[in-house]
Amino acid sequence: MAVAGLPKVLAFDVFGTVVDWRTSVARESTTFLQRIGRADIDAVRFTDKWRYRYLDVMKRYRETGRDFTVLDVLHREMLDETLRHEGVDPADLAPALLQDWTFAWRRLAPWPDSVAGLTRLKTRFPIVTLSNGNIALMLALARHAGLPWDAILGAEVTQAYKPDPEAYLGTARILGVAPGELCLVAAHHSDLAAARACGLRTAYIARPDEYGGRRTADEEAAQEWDWSADSLVALADELGCPPAA
Amino acid sequence: MAVAGLPKVLAFDVFGTVVDWRTSVARESTTFLQRIGRADIDAVRFTDKWRYRYLDVMKRYRETGRDFTVLDVLHREMLDETLRHEGVDPADLAPALLQDWTFAWRRLAPWPDSVAGLTRLKTRFPIVTLSNGNIALMLALARHAGLPWDAILGAEVTQAYKPDPEAYLGTARILGVAPGELCLVAAHHSDLAAARACGLRTAYIARPDEYGGRRTADEEAAQEWDWSADSLVALADELGCPPAA
Numbered sequence: 001m002a003v004a005g006l007p008k009v010l011a012f013d014v015f016g017t018v019v020d021w022r023t024s025v026a027r028e029s030t031t032f033l034q035r036i037g038r039a040d041i042d043a044v045r046f047t048d049k050w051r052y053r054y055l056d057v058m059k060r061y062r063e064t065g066r067d068f069t070v071l072d073v074l075h076r077e078m079l080d081e082t083l084r085h086e087g088v089d090p091a092d093l094a095p096a097l098l099q100d101w102t103f104a105w106r107r108l109a110p111w112p113d114s115v116a117g118l119t120r121l122k123t124r125f126p127i128v129t130l131s132n133g134n135i136a137l138m139l140a141l142a143r144h145a146g147l148p149w150d151a152i153l154g155a156e157v158t159q160a161y162k163p164d165p166e167a168y169l170g171t172a173r174i175l176g177v178a179p180g181e182l183c184l185v186a187a188h189h190s191d192l193a194a195a196r197a198c199g200l201r202t203a204y205i206a207r208p209d210e211y212g213g214r215r216t217a218d219e220e221a222a223q224e225w226d227w228s229a230d231s232l233v234a235l236a237d238e239l240g241c242p243p244a245a
Numbered sequence: 246m247a248v249a250g251l252p253k254v255l256a257f258d259v260f261g262t263v264v265d266w267r268t269s270v271a272r273e274s275t276t277f278l279q280r281i282g283r284a285d286i287d288a289v290r291f292t293d294k295w296r297y298r299y300l301d302v303m304k305r306y307r308e309t310g311r312d313f314t315v316l317d318v319l320h321r322e323m324l325d326e327t328l329r330h331e332g333v334d335p336a337d338l339a340p341a342l343l344q345d346w347t348f349a350w351r352r353l354a355p356w357p358d359s360v361a362g363l364t365r366l367k368t369r370f371p372i373v374t375l376s377n378g379n380i381a382l383m384l385a386l387a388r389h390a391g392l393p394w395d396a397i398l399g400a401e402v403t404q405a406y407k408p409d410p411e412a413y414l415g416t417a418r419i420l421g422v423a424p425g426e427l428c429l430v431a432a433h434h435s436d437l438a439a440a441r442a443c444g445l446r447t448a449y450i451a452r453p454d455e456y457g458g459r460r461t462a463d464e465e466a467a468q469e470w471d472w473s474a475d476s477l478v479a480l481a482d483e484l485g486c487p488p489a490a
Contacts, residue, residue, distance in 0.1 A: 072421070126384055136421040139371055139396045151384045152396045156419070174401070176317070176381040 006239065007201045008177050010121060011130035011153065013162075013186035014138065016210045018118070018232070019108040019145055022047055028104040036093060041086055044212070049085065053078040055217070058132055061161045068159045070134035076102040105133070106140040111207065115146050117232020120241045126150045130171050130184060132161050163194035172200070185235065189221035196223070203227040203235055250471075251484065252446045253422050255366060256375035256398065258407075258431035259383065261455045263363070263477070264353040264390055267292055273349040281338060286331055289457070294330065298323040300462070303377055306406045313404045315379035321347040350378070351385040356452065360391050362477020365486045371395045375416050375429060377406050408439035417445070430480065434466035441468070448472040448480055 015021045022044070029050075030043040057074060079102055080090040090098060121127055127150050129138050134156040142149055155161050158170030172182045179199035186192050187207040196202050204225040210216070229235040260266045267289070274295075275288040302319060324347055325335040335343060366372055372395050374383050379401040387394055400406050403415030417427045424444035431437050432452040441447050449470040455461070474480040 126388060128384075135396060135398070135402075135419050139373075139420070143371060143395060149396075150388060151380060151394075153380070157380075157402060174380050175384070 007125070007183035008181040009175050010125045010127050010183050010185055010203075011171055011200075012118075012127065013184065013188065013191055014129055014131035014133060014141070014147075015105075015108075016207055017185065017187040017205055018114045018147060019110050019141065020209070021051065021105065021108050022210060022212065024108040025050070025104045028101070028107070032097070032101045032104075035097065036088065038086065038088060046082060046086070048211075050075075050078055050082045053081060058161050059163070062164050068156075068161075070137075070156055071105075071132055072102065072134055072137050075105055103140075106137050107144050108141060110145040110147065111231070113231035113233045115148070116244065117234075117236050118148055120236035120244060121232065121239065122148055122150065124239065124241045126175075128153045128171070128175070130154045130162070130167070132167075162191060165194070165198050168195050168198040168200055172198075183226070185232075188216065188218055189223070190218040192225055193221045193223060201226045203229070205232065205235065206230045252370070252428035253426040254420050255370045255372050255428050255430055255448075256416055256445075257363075257372065258429065258433065258436055259374055259376035259378060259386070260350075260353075261452055262430060262432040262450055263359045263392060264355050264386065265454070266296065266350065266353050267455065267457065269353040270295070270349045273346070273352070277342070277346045277349075280342065281333065283331065283333060291327060291331070293456075295320075295323055295327045298326060303406050304408070307409050313401075313406075315381075315401055316350075316377055317347065317379055317382055320350055348385075351382050352389050353386060355390040355392065356476070358476035358478045360393070361489065362479075362481050363393055365481035365489060366477065366484065367393055367395065369484065369486045371420075373398045373416070373420070375399045375407070375412070377412075407436060410439070410443050413440050413443040413445055417443075428471070430477075433461065433463055434468070435463040437470055438466045438468060441470075446471045448474070450477065450480065451475045 012018055026044045026047040029046050033039055033041050033043055076098065079098065083090050118127055129149055129152050131138060132155045135152050138152045153171050153174060155167055157174060158167050160166035160170060169179060172179045175182065180201060183201035183203055184192060184195035185203040185205060187205045187210060192202040192204060202225040227235060227238050229238055257263055271289045271292040274291050278284055278286050278288055278291065321343065324343065328335050363372055374394055374397050376383060377400045380397050383397045398416050398419060400412055402419060403412050405411035405415060414424060417424045420427065425446060428446035428448055429437060429440035430448040430450060432450045432455060437447040437449060447470040472480060472483050474483055
């Protein structure tokens with residue numbers, strides 16, 4: 001890849017691409033389900049249902065015409081709905097418990113290569129978040145997981161949720177770069193396709209364990225991306241970032 | 246100071262508090278003034294005039310009713326005005342040169358204690374910017390000066406310039422903390438006074454060299470602040486952050 005073809009800034013999807021939301025939220029949900037006396041509910045399936053609600057809400061957010069509302073609040077609403085679907089009335093539970101459960105999304109573990117890969121990529125490129133997570137969530141997550149972001153951008157800063165084009169274009173505008181100078185790094189084909197439609201460069205990171213080894217939900221959106229790697233360390237290799245000293 | 250009294254997040258003024266804008270911009274302006282054939286103009290006085298325009302514009306920004314415009318753009322406008330005041334028509338100069346000169350504000354040197362102090366403070370507190378500098382400017386400056394921010398917040402994210410209360414209150418809201426859980430760290434009494442009026446905690450950092458040893462312009466706004474130190478390392482001591490390993 002010619003150096004002239006390199007992007008100026010790397011913007012990262014976070015849930016699934018940089019951190020393993022499923023293992024972390026399922027582990028915490030196991031504990032919370034025990035605390036509310038519902039250890040009979042499978043915590044992994046519960047986590048997946050919570051996540052599917054998220055994917056569905058994000059896809060249609062703009063259409064609903066709802067004012068921009070931060071993900072911490074949406075995550076809580078989705079938790080309530082997921083609980084109701086299991087026959088649990090969230091009104092019967094302590095608000096502090098529900099808040100703490102919601103904040104499981106602030107305490108996710110990074111994939112094993114994430115911190116080392118980001119640290120190397122940062123030596124050559126500014127690295128920013130382009131996640132649907134709100135700033136407070138992303139900040140807490142970065143401190144929890146040791147993610148060395150240069151800046152936390154994305155949905156709350158642009159007031160638009162991916163895949164709304166404004167989430168991608170607004171991020172480029174705020175950074176003062178052309179869309180083609182910004183590269184989205186993501187494990188999801190649909191996210192990369194939306195970024196490419198806005199003129200961004202694209203880097204795919206394979207995360208086969210995101211859904212416990214099942215195929216990604218958006219395999220049909222796969223294209224040949226500008227870069228493709230099976231870890232952030234491998235992406236650092238592809239982009240010519242020097243190994244750690 | 247009782248531990249119960251500690252803030253949850255530290256938000257930093259940057260120009261003057263964390264970085265030495267005057268020495269850096271004057272050094273660059275010396276070169277630019279030579280390049281435009283005006284080495285007769287004193288670069289330090291030129292820099293101060295540029296900065297005074299900034300202080301004046303910020304103080305009255307809300308009153309003007311102008312839409313929020315990022316500081317990179319305002320810095321460029323103020324440069325043009327400062328040049329005109331010296332009898333230089335910016336229309337006679339190359340746009341690339343004027344842009345590069347404006348971006349001197351992205352290449353400021355930190356005070357000698359800043360990186361060590363921030364690094365220690367970060368072990369215990371999230372550290373964010375609460376500057377009037379826009380995100381792209383703050384990001385470039387952080388990479389240039391090695392400032393390890395957890396997040397870049399402030400004017401562009403809240404769409405309000407200090408001392409507009411929304412700059413302080415919006416930052417607390419985005420962080421998900423009460424105003425009293427957020428502490429502004431700043432070298433300027435007027436900034437701290439505006440933050441205190443919004444309910445924020447306040448930490449004063451003495452920077453006697455900001456204006457080359459002259460008294461600060463806003464000495465009359467001095468109060469007894471919650472914390473007071475003569476460097477960010479000293480603030481780390483006051484706030485009980487462990488020394489570097």
